Amino acid sequence: PSRAGKRRNCAEAEPKPYQPKINKIKIFPEPRRRQICVMLARLHGGKEETLDAVLRMDALRLSPEQVELLLINAPPMDEMQVLRKAQEEHTIDEFNVWDTAEDFILSLIAIPRHALRLQVWDFENTFEEFYDAMSLVAEEIDRGCSSLILSSRIRHLLGITLFAGNYLNGGTARGRADGFAIDALLQMKMVKTSNGDRDRPGTLVDFIAQQMEKKYPDELDQVFDEGGEAEHLRRAARRELGGAGM
Incomplete structure (x- = not known):
């Protein structure tokens, strides 16, 4: 080699x-x-x-x-x-x-302070989006509250409800009430009334609706119309400020 x-x-x-x-x-x-x-x-x-x-x-x-x-x-x-x-x-x-x-x-x-630094930075990044969402929620809740407090139609409806309750409780101390607990509204559909018709008994809700139509014609329809008080209240009831209720 x-x-x-x-x-x-x-x-x-x-x-x-x-x-x-x-x-x-x-x-x-x-x-x-x-x-x-x-x-x-x-x-x-x-x-x-x-x-x-x-x-x-x-x-x-x-x-x-x-x-x-x-x-x-x-x-x-x-x-x-x-x-x-x-x-x-x-x-x-x-x-x-x-x-x-x-x-x-x-x-x-x-x-x-790495954790606090990231938390503050993330808060800054998401603040505007969160603020916009919260503003929308607050606006709908405010609109619902205003409908409940300022609406003459709602006052008329609650007034007839109070009248009906006092009438049913006539002869008792509860028959001269100046107001009622709000949860009493949930019980009205379970209170039966005859409305003078034994074949078609209704509920207290039916009676109140009839009285509302007699005393304040068309107001009840306006409450439930699109953009009426009922819609505002339903929207407000779905919202929660704590988590933006999205």
């Missing part, structure tokens, strides 16, 4: 330099690890850029959806305690490093 062939064979026989294995330290259970990795994939930017954007609350680098994603995946107190205990127990060097999920969350909680 030639000298060149000998040199080539010797080079091929040379052992490769030793490369120590990097140990990646994992603390999170696998479902939590996948959750964090999915979040990181949706953040797009690198770790340092994302964390700097959180520190500066930079809306040019993190969208409202990404801020919400960070807030949803922020570690609870017990998880932070586990991570900090792991920091004390493990030595991090060139051969021992945190796995991707642990590394990101540990860097996130190192940001001063």
Whole structure:
């Protein structure tokens, strides 16, 4: 064999330099690890850029959806305690490093008031939308209350209801009432009346509707017309200010 062939064979026989294995330290259970990795994939930017954007609350680098994603995946107190205990127990060097999920969350909680920072930022991002929703709810509740308090038709209807109740309770102390509990309205449809017709007995609701039509013609129809008091009250009853009643 030639000298060149000998040199080539010797080079091929040379052992490769030793490369120590990097140990990646994992603390999170696998479902939590996948959750964090999915979040990181949706953040797009690198770790340092994302964390700097959180520190500066930079809306040019993190969208409202990404801020919400960070807030949803922020570690609870017990998880932070586990991570900090792991920091004390493990030595991090060139051969021992945190796995991707642990590394990101540990860097996130190192940001001063990281949880409060994300909460305030998310609130700023969603405030206008939430305010608009709450304004609509408050407007419908206000319209319903105004219909109940200011409508002459509603006053006429409640007046006839009070009259009917006093008539039914005639001869008793309750027969001279100046008002009634609002939940009494729910019981009226269960109170039967003859209306002078034994074959077709009605309810107290039927009687009140007849009296309303006699004394205030067409007003009851107007209450239940589109855009009338009944519609305003139904809309208001469906709403809750606490959760925007959406």
